[in-house]
Amino acid sequence: MANLKSAIKRVRTAERKTNINKAQRSKMRTALKKARIAVEENAEDAEETVKSAVKILDRAATKGLISKEKAARHKSQLAKGLNSNKA
Numbered sequence: 782m783a784n785l786k787s788a789i790k791r792v793r794t795a796e797r798k799t800n801i802n803k804a805q806r807s808k809m810r811t812a813l814k815k816a817r818i819a820v821e822e823n824a825e826d827a828e829e830t831v832k833s834a835v836k837i838l839d840r841a842a843t844k845g846l847i848s849k850e851k852a853a854r855h856k857s858q859l860a861k862g863l864n865s866n867k868a
Contacts, residue, residue, distance in 0.1 A: 812837045820862040
């Protein structure tokens with residue numbers, strides 16, 4: 782356990798940030814899963830679901846939760862699936 786006052790504060794801060802990051806990551810994964818399912822099942826609201834997932838991915842990349850490359854990869858795969866269903 783940390784002894785210094787500043788170290789104790791850093792532990793608390795890290796804990797808080799970890800909880801926030803976990804929640805955001807979970808939200809992102811859920812949105813991705815919903816979008817993938819909507820694309821696979823060719824649902825009516827697939828386009829809207831993908832759009833909301835892209836928005837969440839962009840926010841996660843901006844906040845540093847995931848890398849920009851990973852966000853781009855996920856967005857590309859979702860768009861690819863969506864476009865293949867339209868054709």
